Amino acid sequence: MLRYMTAGESHGKGLSVIIDGVPSGLELSEDLLEQDLSERQKGYGRGGRQKIESDRAEIISGVRFGKTTGAPVALFIKNRDFENWKKILSAVPVNGAVKEFNVPRPGHADLAGGIKYGHKDFRNVLERASARETASRVAVGAVAKAMLKKFGVDIFGYVSNIAGIVTDEDMGLDIEGIKKKISEVEKKYKASLRFPGVDEAASIIRMIDNAIKEGDTVGGVVKVITSPLPAGLGDYTQWDKKLDARIAMALMSVQAFKGVEFGLGFRCSGIPGSLFHDRIRYKKGTGFIRPTDNAGGLEGGMTNGAPLMVQAAMKPISTVRKGTESVNAKTKNSTVTVYERSDTCAVPAASVVAEAVVAIEVCNAFMEKFGGDRIEETVINLENYAKYLKKY
Ligand code: EPS
Numbered sequence: 001m002l003r004y005m006t007a008g009e010s011h012g013k014g015l016s017v018i019i020d021g022v023p024s025g026l027e028l029s030e031d032l033l034e035q036d037l038s039e040r041q042k043g044y045g046r047g048g049r050q051k052i053e054s055d056r057a058e059i060i061s062g063v064r065f066g067k068t069t070g071a072p073v074a075l076f077i078k079n080r081d082f083e084n085w086k087k088i089l090s091a092v093p094v095n096g097a098v099k100e101f102n103v104p105r106p107g108h109a110d111l112a113g114g115i116k117y118g119h120k121d122f123r124n125v126l127e128r129a130s131a132r133e134t135a136s137r138v139a140v141g142a143v144a145k146a147m148l149k150k151f152g153v154d155i156f157g158y159v160s161n162i163a164g165i166v167t168d169e170d171m172g173l174d175i176e177g178i179k180k181k182i183s184e185v186e187k188k189y190k191a192s193l194r195f196p197g198v199d200e201a202a203s204i205i206r207m208i209d210n211a212i213k214e215g216d217t218v219g220g221v222v223k224v225i226t227s228p229l230p231a232g233l234g235d236y237t238q239w240d241k242k243l244d245a246r247i248a249m250a251l252m253s254v255q256a257f258k259g260v261e262f263g264l265g266f267r268c269s270g271i272p273g274s275l276f277h278d279r280i281r282y283k284k285g286t287g288f289i290r291p292t293d294n295a296g297g298l299e300g301g302m303t304n305g306a307p308l309m310v311q312a313a314m315k316p317i318s319t320v321r322k323g324t325e326s327v328n329a330k331t332k333n334s335t336v337t338v339y340e341r342s343d344t345c346a347v348p349a350a351s352v353v354a355e356a357v358v359a360i361e362v363c364n365a366f367m368e369k370f371g372g373d374r375i376e377e378t379v380i381n382l383e384n385y386a387k388y389l390k391k392y
Helices: 030-041 080-084 110-117 123-129 131-150 175-189 201-214 243-252 265-270 347-370 375-391
Strands: 003-007 014-020 057-061 073-078 155-162 220-228 257-262 281-283 287-289 307-314 325-327 334-336
Touching (some): 003 131, 014 131, 030 057, 030 131, 030 347, 131 375, 155 175, 155 201, 155 347, 175 220, 220 347, 243 257, 243 307, 243 347, 307 347, 347 375
Antiparallel strands (some): 003 014, 014 073, 057 073, 155 220, 257 307, 281 287, 325 334
């Protein structure tokens, strides 16, 4: 099982992660991790920060001659912006005053975090609450994805809605088909959206441009899909073993995420049971198959053999340039929030983060079922199970 913890502030020296439970023999390199890290930095509507950063995870431990040893893998992602924040975020007392951040932003962790830890300079809260932390989770996700690749599983996170503009052009397509649509959009509009709606993308760009002009922000919905997963990952026998519950928790832990739906999600309430539930068929030589995936690949907290399909809603970013009503925590005077710098839309980046956190949970479901200290051992156990599934 992969267990990990992250540390680091948004404008501090950098982000650290320790990943425990990575089996030995897995090929891992800084270049591989960088592929996902640079995907996360892209996206139409990002702020100025990404021009400063160029994320690369330094492998500190757990890898030798390009392969994991079985020891904990430690990674460090440097914040280039720290150069500009050395005094403000100094670990030791500094001479002279440092400007405080006393007006909490509605929607951010500022006020509740300040009350909880006794800070009125919300810098002490926002630095850690910031979505900059997601860079570390994307690095962990890249390790999980390297393992999933060994298990023959493909996973992809993309955008299905920005500012309420939705597409259905992904319906019925596999990951390759969706990626093709996304590159069509990127070629046509010269904008990185990770969104497969060729017709709707123009409206999305207009909405983001408008939000930039107005000093506002927009949210959206991200979707993560996988290739078909073997049936029986996760468990129905205990509440905290259910895979959908674990995936939902992982997604809800991502900064600014407010809701999760599997398959048809909340729309299930309007569809009769006889139509909603994915019919069961049997194909000789293949085993049990499902012609539809309304359940999102999970029944009873377990994979049912279909692709996993999950969506998560992201609220609009809470740092709003035009300002939001608030109160100065020191003077108690009513005021509006102060703006430094932020993103207008981070939904494309959030889809990369969603892909990472779901990859970690799916990878753990594999490790739980198939075990192994060496990656080859896990793969052999999985291959045996695949034989069993065909015969069952
Ligand atoms: C963030 C605010 C912005 C984002 C940041 C998350 O940072 P800054 O205040 O430095 O402009 O760019 O995200 C990242 C730095 C990142 O790498 O994703 C926030 O308040 O959460």
